[in-house]
Amino acid sequence: MKIGEHDWHLDPLGKHIWRGRMETGQLLALARAVKEEGGQLVALWGSDDRALGGGFGIHVVLLTSSGLAWVSCALAADALAYPDLAHIFPQADRMQRATFDLLGIHASDAVDDRKWLRHGAWAATAFPLRKDFDPGLPATRDTDAYPFIRVEGEGVHEIAVGPIHAGTIEPGHFRFSVIGERILRLEERMGYTHKGTEKRFEGMDIDTGAKLAGRVSGDTHSAYAWAYCMAVEMATASTVPDRAVWLRALFLEIERIANHLGDLGYLGNDVALSFGFMQFWRLKEDWLRLSAKLFGHRYLYDRIVPGGVAVDITDSGRAELAAEADRIEAEVRSLKTIYDEHATLQDRFSNTGIVKPELAARLGLTGLAGRASAQAWDARAQFPLAPYDQLDVSMATQRSGDVLARAEVRFAEIHESLRLVRALLECLPAGDLHAPLAAIQNVCEGIGWVESWRGEVVVAVRIGADGRLDRVHPHDPSWQNWPLVEVGVLGNIVPDFPLINKSFNLSYSGPDL
Amino acid sequence: MSTGILLQLAQTFLAILLAPLLMGWVNQCRAWLQGRNAPPITQPYRTLKKLFHKDAVIAHNASPLFRFAPYMIFACMALAAGIVPTIANDLPFSPAADVIALVGIFALARVFLALAAMDIGTSFGTLGARREMLVSFLAEPALLMVFFTASLISHSTELPVIVETLAHKEFVIYPSLAFAAVAFWMVSTAENARIPVDNPSTHLELTMIHEAMILEYSARHLALIEWAVALKLFTYSALGIALFLPWGIAARGDSAGAFSLAVGAILLKLMLGGAFLAFIEAISAKLRLFRAPEYLGTAFLLAVLGMLIHFLLEV
Numbered sequence: 162m163k164i165g166e167h168d169w170h171l172d173p174l175g176k177h178i179w180r181g182r183m184e185t186g187q188l189l190a191l192a193r194a195v196k197e198e199g200g201q202l203v204a205l206w207g208s209d210d211r212a213l214g215g216g217f218g219i220h221v222v223l224l225t226s227s228g229l230a231w232v233s234c235a236l237a238a239d240a241l242a243y244p245d246l247a248h249i250f251p252q253a254d255r256m257q258r259a260t261f262d263l264l265g266i267h268a269s270d271a272v273d274d275r276k277w278l279r280h281g282a283w284a285a286t287a288f289p290l291r292k293d294f295d296p297g298l299p300a301t302r303d304t305d306a307y308p309f310i311r312v313e314g315e316g317v318h319e320i321a322v323g324p325i326h327a328g329t330i331e332p333g334h335f336r337f338s339v340i341g342e343r344i345l346r347l348e349e350r351m352g353y354t355h356k357g358t359e360k361r362f363e364g365m366d367i368d369t370g371a372k373l374a375g376r377v378s379g380d381t382h383s384a385y386a387w388a389y390c391m392a393v394e395m396a397t398a399s400t401v402p403d404r405a406v407w408l409r410a411l412f413l414e415i416e417r418i419a420n421h422l423g424d425l426g427y428l429g430n431d432v433a434l435s436f437g438f439m440q441f442w443r444l445k446e447d448w449l450r451l452s453a454k455l456f457g458h459r460y461l462y463d464r465i466v467p468g469g470v471a472v473d474i475t476d477s478g479r480a481e482l483a484a485e486a487d488r489i490e491a492e493v494r495s496l497k498t499i500y501d502e503h504a505t506l507q508d509r510f511s512n513t514g515i516v517k518p519e520l521a522a523r524l525g526l527t528g529l530a531g532r533a534s535a536q537a538w539d540a541r542a543q544f545p546l547a548p549y550d551q552l553d554v555s556m557a558t559q560r561s562g563d564v565l566a567r568a569e570v571r572f573a574e575i576h577e578s579l580r581l582v583r584a585l586l587e588c589l590p591a592g593d594l595h596a597p598l599a600a601i602q603n604v605c606e607g608i609g610w611v612e613s614w615r616g617e618v619v620v621a622v623r624i625g626a627d628g629r630l631d632r633v634h635p636h637d638p639s640w641q642n643w644p645l646v647e648v649g650v651l652g653n654i655v656p657d658f659p660l661i662n663k664s665f666n667l668s669y670s671g672p673d674l
Numbered sequence: 675m676s677t678g679i680l681l682q683l684a685q686t687f688l689a690i691l692l693a694p695l696l697m698g699w700v701n702q703c704r705a706w707l708q709g710r711n712a713p714p715i716t717q718p719y720r721t722l723k724k725l726f727h728k729d730a731v732i733a734h735n736a737s738p739l740f741r742f743a744p745y746m747i748f749a750c751m752a753l754a755a756g757i758v759p760t761i762a763n764d765l766p767f768s769p770a771a772d773v774i775a776l777v778g779i780f781a782l783a784r785v786f787l788a789l790a791a792m793d794i795g796t797s798f799g800t801l802g803a804r805r806e807m808l809v810s811f812l813a814e815p816a817l818l819m820v821f822f823t824a825s826l827i828s829h830s831t832e833l834p835v836i837v838e839t840l841a842h843k844e845f846v847i848y849p850s851l852a853f854a855a856v857a858f859w860m861v862s863t864a865e866n867a868r869i870p871v872d873n874p875s876t877h878l879e880l881t882m883i884h885e886a887m888i889l890e891y892s893a894r895h896l897a898l899i900e901w902a903v904a905l906k907l908f909t910y911s912a913l914g915i916a917l918f919l920p921w922g923i924a925a926r927g928d929s930a931g932a933f934s935l936a937v938g939a940i941l942l943k944l945m946l947g948g949a950f951l952a953f954i955e956a957i958s959a960k961l962r963l964f965r966a967p968e969y970l971g972t973a974f975l976l977a978v979l980g981m982l983i984h985f986l987l988e989v
Contacts, residue, residue: 320797320880327889328877342963431881433873433960439708505870505959513962655801656963659878 164225165194169232175395177228177544178608185234185243188221192249200225201525201538202250204619204636205257207264209292211238213604213631217266219243222608222619222636228544229610231621236266245271252525252641255672263290263359278352278673281305289360296360312338312346320655324353331669335658342654347647351673358674362633367393367467367598370630374620375462377635378671380420383412384613385620385635386465391546392622393467394598395607402593405469407548411585412461412470414578417614418489419448419460421571421578424666428568429500431660432509440496444489451485469595479586486579497572510565514649514661517562526645528616528638530665533570534562540612552584562649564664574614601628615668616642637671681933682756682765689755693908694718694901696948703952718904725897733794733890743790744891744898750783751905757833758912761936762924763841764834772831773821776913777814780865783902784810791887798879802886805963809871809883812970813864816857819977823854824917826984833916841920849987853980855918860973862910864966867903869955871966881960908944915943 162171162179169191171181183191192202204222211217216238223230234243245268247254257268258277265288267274276285283289284301311319317340324332332353338346358377362370374389375382387409394401422445429437449459455478456464464472474482500506516526521534531538540546541554557573559566606623616638625631642665650661698715705712714720732740754776756767771779788806791799825831827848828839864871867884876882879889888899916923922939924932961969 318797320801322880326877327879429959431878433869433876434958435704435708435875436956439710443709503959505961508965509959509962654963656881658880 162225162227162230164191164198164200164227164230167194169194169230171230171232174231174608176546178395178610179225179228179230180608181230181232183232183234185219185236188219188232188234188246189244189249191230191232192221192223192246195223195225195230196249198226199522201527201641202246202253203229203527203617204621204634204640205246205253205260206621206634206636207260207266207290208623208632208634209264209290210235212292217241217264219260219266220621220634221246222621224538224617229608229619231608241266242269245269247271247273250525251523252644255644256640259672262288264288265291275308278355280352280355282355289357292363294360307350309336309348309350310346316340317345324350333669337655337658339655342656344650344653344655344658347650347658349643349647351643351669354670354673356670356674359632359634362630365630367624367628367630370622370633371465371467372463374633374635375465377674378637378639378668379460381416381613381615381618381637381668381671383409383416383461383465384611384618386463387413388609388611388618388620389622389633389635390465390467391609391611392607392620393609393624395609396605396622396624397599397601397607399468399598400596401469402596403547403590404473404592405594405596407585407589408470408472408474408594409465410548410552411474411582411589412456412464413611413613414581414585415448415452416461417578418575418582419445419452420614420666421575422448422489422493424663425496425500425568425571425575427663427666428510428564428660429506431663432506434503434506437496437500437506440492444492447485448489451482455482466595468598469593471594473594474586474589479589483583483586486582490576490579493572493575500568507565509657509660510568511561511563513564513657514653514664515561515563516645516649518560520648521562521645524645524648525641527641528612529570529574529614530567530642530645531616532557533559533566535560538617540610540617544610546610548585551588552581554581564660567664601626604631613638615639615666635671635674637668639667639669640672642667643672678766681762682767685759685761685765686752686756686767689760689908689912690752690901690905693755693904694722696908696911696944697904699945700907700948700952703949704955707952707956718900722897722901725892725900726894728893730893730895732892732895735794736890737793739786740790740793740890741895743786743793744895744902746786747783748898748902748905750779750786751902751909754779754909755905755912758909759833759837759916759923760912760940761933762928763837764925768834769832773825773833773836774818774831776833777817777821780906781810781814783906787887787899791890794890796890798882798886798889801880802883802889805883806887808963809864809966809970812967812974813861816970816974816977817861817865819974819981820854820858820861820917823850823977823980823984826981827851827988837916837920837923838925840917841923842925848984850980850984851918853976853983855914857973857976857980858914858917860969860976862914863951863954864970864973866907866910868951870958870961871969873960911944911947912940914947915940919943 171179174180201224203224208218217236220233261267262279282300320337322335324334334350336348375386377385422441426438426441453459456472516534518535521536537558539556541549542556557570609620611618619636621634623632697718702712788803791803828836872883924936
């Protein structure tokens with residue numbers, strides 16, 4: 162595969178997916194070439210390969226003009242360092258810090274080498290993702306000293322918010338430095354939902370792994386389950402029946418619609434327009450109840466399984482879902498008119514929490530929020546895998562990068578997803594729902610790439626020769642987008658922060674495994 | 675005189691007892707307008723009962739002011755409720771304060787609430803207190819202008835005189851009062867921490883004004899503050915009714931029939947007013963905090979316009 166002038170000797174691993182191994186020295190050059198052609202870094206993680214006869218590994222996934230490039234570098238067990246990528250792709254910063262917390266592999270010359278995920282649940286010298294980590298070690302009782310960057314000067318003071326909030330939301334700490342109401346700096350501190358998910362995957366059988374993968378971030382279940390299954394099917398070179406693939410896409414779009422409806426309601430609620438909140442949540446609830454009726458689970462949990470799907474749709478179910486899609490489309494249209502014409506709501510939404518396109522490109526803003534800041538990436542439109550290659554997905558983008566733009570992208574995507582739901586129902590191919598996975602002989606690996614409602618979800622899987630999972634890394638788009646919330650609020654006033662935060666609606670659990 | 679005192683006591687206790695009912699009614703209307711099932715109208719009483727049964731949790735570094743403030747705030751609101759005529763006019767308490775002193779009573783309660791909010795030293799309390807002061811220093815002048823407009827007609831800042839002039843003298847349409855009424859509505863929403871200036875039902879601590887100040891309160895202290903909030907809404911409603919829709923308030927020496935009519939009238943007016951408040955809240959979003967000065971500036975301007983119109987048309 163060529164990027165720029167240079168051929169990087171990456172081999173195709175699947176449609177739009179490339180795989181390569183290189184020396185750590187080459188990694189920087191590759192990253193620069195990708196950055197130059199306008200690509201982005203998507204994910205970065207490490208692995209302990211000592212049981213497979215190596216040392217450690219560092220893995221980087223890059224989004225390039227010809228698809229997703231997954232490159233790995235082997236690291237000797239006595240030289241656990243790789244070149245810092247954060248100066249090329251700032252979004253790598255937290256991934257690098259987390260990789261050190263979990264595996265002890267560090268980026269040399271990194272500007273920020275503070276801990277990220279570790280809060281004192283394990284010692285600074287212990288690395289839980291190493292195979293020889295002893296889980297029986299007592300948790301340390303170190304005080305969690307984390308050096309926030311202080312803003313000094315006359316009239317500056319700090320507001321510390323969270324990790325426990327007044328509402329029932331996920332835990333995260335936000336440290337504001339403000340003058341009056343104006344935000345001078347915001348620093349996030351995450352890692353309060355660490356569950357050891359990646360460690361838990363080790364040695365798990367493939368079917369159970371699908372359940373765990375789907376629970377990485379509860380609101381993105383279908384995307385994670387599909388990405389995991391895609392990776393497993395790639396690793397084992399198994400084929401999935403057409404009908405199953407189409408049903409997976411149906412589940413993914415249903416999930417996207419449900420989340421967007423909920424978010425639009427929340428955005429109304431955050432400006433105290435409870436009317437919008439109630440109406441959108443009524444629609445979301447109808448949508449979830451229909452999912453429960455047709456597929457047996459409100460959030461479609463465990464409907465996507467390795468090798469296919471676990472549930473079919475009947476003809477009457479197809480008619481019912483299509484009719485509900487029509488109804489929701491009409492209702493969303495009239496609700497959008499109300500949002501559009503509500504002067505106070507428009508005043509609150511527009512010019513709030515702006516992320517300019519240049520900044521979004523530099524810092525790697527992705528997914529829905531990225532598209533609201535003119536970062537035109539949507540895997541379904543640009544690198545479509547079946548069945549999206551037959552659906553001609555149109556991408557929703559905005560340029561202004563404010564709360565309003567993120568709401569507009571959601572509206573446009575609801576309509577597009579409703580169209581996709583109808584198209585998927587109409588052209589649903591006949592056939593089996595499930596095919597058994599091919600037998601596993603050797604250590605094998607695969608990667609899944611799915612455009613979730615929030616952004617791209619990537620799941621990389623390595624299966625051992627015994628047919629059990631060796632290393633699974635699920636990547637959430639919130640990794641890239643959280644730092645942009647810090648930047649997007651600058652110059653805004655404190656009471657607008659919840660609205661800005663909600664317009665991104667990022668996952669706390671997804672990037673904290 | 676003794677009937678006066680009896681009436682005064684009856685009116686004050688009725689206000690204290692009925693205030694949560696008005697809150698419950700507004701909440702009920704809000705729920706209906708949002709398409710929700712409404713909580714029972716007596717829900718605020720249940721909340722108060724629950725809070726009075728709980729043990730108070732107080733920060734270690736709280737000063738006596740923190741404990742004292744809820745009683746002070748409740749007392750201020752109860753006093754204000756006694757002064758504003760709801761059923762009968764010109765009761766013994768009425769001369770205790772004219773409308774200007776009434777603004778002072780509200781301000782006293784606010785000062786105590788803001789001081790108590792800052793007392794513990796949490797960032798939210800300070801944040802809320804600061805914002806409350808921002809809103810109130812703009813709301814108070816507007817409120818005073820509204821009172822001045824009303825008092826120009828009756829040539830007195832005494833509430834009984836104003837009510838007497840408007841309700842029991844020859845019926846005249848005063849255009850100035852229409853402007854003052856709109857201004858009063860706007861100021862009332864700000865003073866009572868309602869939409870569009872504040873959102874009483876938010877859980878987002880960073881956006882709160884009033885709620886941020888009382889985050890540290892629990893149990894009986896919180897109950898008193900919640901009760902005082904309900905009383906404040908009741909008193910403001912009664913004040914609005916006395917100034918702009920005073921018909922039905924009994925005069926001193928009226929018959930028992932007139933008093934029962936007055937009770938019916940005030941209940942009807944509160945019901946309609948509460949439903950209207952809920953309606954306005956249902957269709958409004960909360961303003962950006964820094965738009966609140968413009969909103970209150972508009973209220974002030976309307977009140978001044980009302981005054982000018984009085985001089986142009988009504989003198």
